[in-house]
Structures are given as C-alpha cells and as structure tokens.
Amino acid sequence: MSIIVTGATGQLGRHVVAQLLEKVPADQVTAVVRDRAKAEDLAARGVRIAVADYNTPETFDGLFAAGDRVLLISGNQVTEDRVQQHKVVIDRAAAAGVALLAYTSAPDSLTAALADDHKATEKVLVGAGVPYVLLRNGWYHENYTEQLAPVLEHGAVLQAAGEGRVSSASRADYAAAAVAVLTGEGHENQAYELGGDVAWGFAEYAAELSRQTGKEIVYRPVSVEEYAAVLTGAGLPAPLVEILAGVETAIEAGQLEVTSGDLSRLTGRPTTPLADAVAAALKG
Numbered sequence: 518m519s520i521i522v523t524g525a526t527g528q529l530g531r532h533v534v535a536q537l538l539e540k541v542p543a544d545q546v547t548a549v550v551r552d553r554a555k556a557e558d559l560a561a562r563g564v565r566i567a568v569a570d571y572n573t574p575e576t577f578d579g580l581f582a583a584g585d586r587v588l589l590i591s592g593n594q595v596t597e598d599r600v601q602q603h604k605v606v607i608d609r610a611a612a613a614g615v616a617l618l619a620y621t622s623a624p625d626s627l628t629a630a631l632a633d634d635h636k637a638t639e640k641v642l643v644g645a646g647v648p649y650v651l652l653r654n655g656w657y658h659e660n661y662t663e664q665l666a667p668v669l670e671h672g673a674v675l676q677a678a679g680e681g682r683v684s685s686a687s688r689a690d691y692a693a694a695a696v697a698v699l700t701g702e703g704h705e706n707q708a709y710e711l712g713g714d715v716a717w718g719f720a721e722y723a724a725e726l727s728r729q730t731g732k733e734i735v736y737r738p739v740s741v742e743e744y745a746a747v748l749t750g751a752g753l754p755a756p757l758v759e760i761l762a763g764v765e766t767a768i769e770a771g772q773l774e775v776t777s778g779d780l781s782r783l784t785g786r787p788t789t790p791l792a793d794a795v796a797a798a799l800k801g
Contacts (some may be wrong), residue, residue: 518616519565520699521581523549523606524590526556528659529621532692533588534559540700549580571602581613586699589620591635599634604641611647617705618642619650619698621691624710626772629763648705650698655712655775656685658794661722665798669730673737674723677744678768681719684712684775687789694783712775713788725795741765 520537524530525548537546543563550556556566569576571592581587589606592599603620610618620642623635635653642649668674694711698704723736739747745762749755767773781788 518584518586519545519547519582521547521549521567521585521587522590523569523571523588524592525559526550526552527590527593529688529692530590532689533590533695534564536689536692536696537699538562538564540696547580571605572597574605577605577609581610581615583614583616585610585613585615586617587615587619588695588699589618591621591638600637600641603634603638607638607642607645607647611645615647617650617699618645618647619652619695619704621695622651622653624653624655624712624773624775625708626710626775627767628772629760629767631760631764631767650704650706651708652691652695652698653708653710654691655710655780656683656773657691658685658687658713658789658791659798660685662794662798665726668726668734669732672733673735674719674726675737675739675744675747676719676768677739677741677762677765678719679738681768681771682716682774683718683768684714684716684773685791686711686713686780687794690780690784690788693786694780697783697785709779709783710775710777711780711783712773712777713791714778714781715788715790716774716776717791722791725792729792729795729799 522530522533525534534548547565547567548556548559549567549569551570553566553568560566567580569580587610592602622639623632639651720736723734726734741762744765745758748758748761
C-alpha cells in the first residue's frame with residue numbers, strides 16, 4: 518500500500534509530503550511530479566518518485582494499485598481544461614481499485630468561476646465508484662502574504678471585496694487536514710468544508726500589516742472594474758483577471774467565510790492565525 522500525492526512538488530504538495538514523512542515510512546509515500554529534478558530532495562529522503570503529467574494520460578498508466586490512498590491535488594493551470602486533467606487520475610485510480618481518493622476542491626458556498634472546475638471534478642469523482650474525500654479548501658493566507666511587496670511599496674491593501682471576510686488558513690494547515698485523511702480511518706465518502714478558525718476583513722489585514730511593519734498601511738476598497746484594470750496593467754492574462762475579479766465579488770458576498778470548524782477538527786489543533794503568516798512573510 519502506498520500513499521500517492523499528485524502535484525507533490527507544488528506549494529501545497531510539498532507541505533503534504535513533509536507532514537506525511539512525520540507519520541509513515543518514506544517508502545510508503547509516492548510523489549507524483551512532472552519534473553523529476555524538482556523532486557531530488559524528496560528522493561534523497563527515500564520517497565518514491567513517479568513522473569506523470571495530467572496532460573499526458575498514458576504517464577499515469579500502472580501508477581496506482583489496489584489499496585493505495587491517493588491525494589489528487591487540483592491542477593494549477595486555471596485556464597486549461599482542469600476537469601479533463603483530473604479525470605485522467607480519477608479514472609485510473611478507480612480502475613486500479615484504490616482504497617481512497619481525496620481531492621483538493623473549493624468551498625461548496627463558492628459560486629465564482631474559480632469553483633466551476635472543482636464542482637465538475639467532484640461530480641466525476643463521486644460518480645467514479647471509488648471511496649472519495651472532498652477536501653474543500655478555503656482561501657490560503659499565502660494568497661495575500663506572498664504578495665506583500667506592492668502593498669508595502671504603496672502603503673495600501675487594494676481589493677474589490679468591500680467589507681467581505683475571509684476564513685483563510687495556512688497551506689500547512691490544509692496539508693495537515695489532507696494528511697489526517699490519508700493516514701486516518703472513517704473518512705470515506707465525506708466532504709469537509711475547510712477554513713480558518715477566525716475570519717477577517719481587509720481593514721483588519723491592513724491594520725495587522727501596520728502593526729507589524731510600523732508603517733501606515735490602509736485598506737483601499739475599489740470597484741471590481743478598477744481591480745481588474747490593475748491586474749491587467751500588471752500583465753495578467755484576461756481569463757485569469759476575470760477569475761480573480763470574480764473571487765473578489767465572492768468574498769464580498771461572504772462566500773469565503775467558512776464556519777464549519779472542520780479544518781481544526783481534522784488536524785486536532787487551532788488553525789494558524791493570520792498574524793503568524795504575516796510575521797513569517799515579513800521575515801522572508
């Protein structure tokens with residue numbers, strides 16, 4: 518039996534593999550990657566490496582076996598046909614008779630275009646006849662704390678989310694939930710709504726940045742159109758701009774405020790406070 522993690526050298530995948538190695542022997546973990554060179558450090562720790570690409574279905578042939586537990590981390594090419602990419606994994610995992618297939622999805626409450634691929638993938642997975650887990654990950658702290666340079670330069674948090682609130686958590690928190698499912702029992706055919714314990718608004722985020730930097734950082738709410746224009750001016754492609762602008766509207770509507778408590782229950786600990794993520798980002 519192996520625990521197989523797709524997208525294992527991605528930002529979330531690396532957290533998952535690192536935390537798995539705290540719980541199971543390395544030779545029970547298989548990291549699925551597109552580029553073996555990026556996984557040399559994992560191989561050095563004894564992790565099995567499999568090279569496969571969502572866009573090349575035959576690379577997944579023979580990768581799964583009966584009894585395996587699989588984490589399908591959603592593809593990060595949001596302007597591609599991600600549902601078909603995910604179906605490549607789901608079909609082969611189901612045919613092999615894996616014991617569990619967990620998928621990193623999006624909150625059920627999210628109606629923005631970003632969620633469309635996730636909802637369609639969930640439908641494929643639920644109908645595949647394989648024991649599944651839907652890990653409906655909310656927003657990550659790092660979506661903001663890794664983009665601090667322009668905020669600090671201009672002294673402003675610029676968003677089009679109004680007074681909306683976000684129940685974000687760290688990537689490590691979401692990874693811990695995935696590990697709990699992959700190594701635990703009784704999670705078959707469950708859907709977990711995952712988010713941070715404490716929701717926050719962007720005025721609070723700006724105030725926290727001010728507190729930790731000693732600089733005046735303000736929240737400057739703008740219209741969705743203004744926000745989209747800023748992203749376009751930064752060189753983002755139009756399809757991605759449309760998706761990100763849609764997320765702002767969703768936040769204002771309260772769709773990324775998660776109140777289930779599932780994340781801290783799965784991990785057995787409180788989620789990482791936003792202030793901690795800010796402090797880590799400022800330290801570099």
